[in-house]
Amino acid sequence: MLRPAVVFFVFMTLCSELFAQPPAKSEESQAHAAFEKRDYARSFELFSKLADQGVGFGHYNKGVQLLNGLGVLPDPVRAMESFLSATQLGITKAKTQIGVMYLDGRGVSKNLSLARRW
Numbered sequence: 001m002l003r004p005a006v007v008f009f010v011f012m013t014l015c016s017e018l019f020a021q022p023p024a025k026s027e028e029s030q031a032h033a034a035f036e037k038r039d040y041a042r043s044f045e046l047f048s049k050l051a052d053q054g055v056g057f058g059h060y061n062k063g064v065q066l067l068n069g070l071g072v073l074p075d076p077v078r079a080m081e082s083f084l085s086a087t088q089l090g091i092t093k094a095k096t097q098i099g100v101m102y103l104d105g106r107g108v109s110k111n112l113s114l115a116r117r118w
Contacts (some may be wrong), residue, residue, distance in 0.1 A: 031061070040071025051082065056089030063097065067106070076107025 031046035044065045050058025063082030066075045080101060086094035099118030102111045 031058075035061070040065060044071040051085070054089065056086050056091040059083070059086035059089065060091045060094050060097075063094065067097075067101075076101065080107045
């Protein structure tokens with residue numbers, strides 16, 4: 001007899017597409033394509049739209065553009081907000097970015113203790 005955990009795993013594996021509704025690939029791929037073509041204004045618009053939909057990588061990439069002034073004026077405070085949102089949505093590399101910001105004092109007060117923690 002199959003254990004309930006095994007049945008659940010098989011069910012979730014086979015039916016994951018029914019439960020996970022990722023953003024349309026076209027939006028994701030368009031955002032990355034615009035960034036690769038250095039059309040930073042367009043990529044920022046698309047990443048912002050994805051972030052508004054609650055997509056973690058949208059927050060992360062929006063933060064990268066805000067931090068580095070790609071297509072927008074540099075705004076490290078808003079970048080920090082985007083990175084924090086990305087971490088809450090499971091984007092772990094945003095934690096590293098926050099740590100670097102605390103290490104460098106970009107958008108926040110320089111704080112080595114917080115830099116190490118992040």
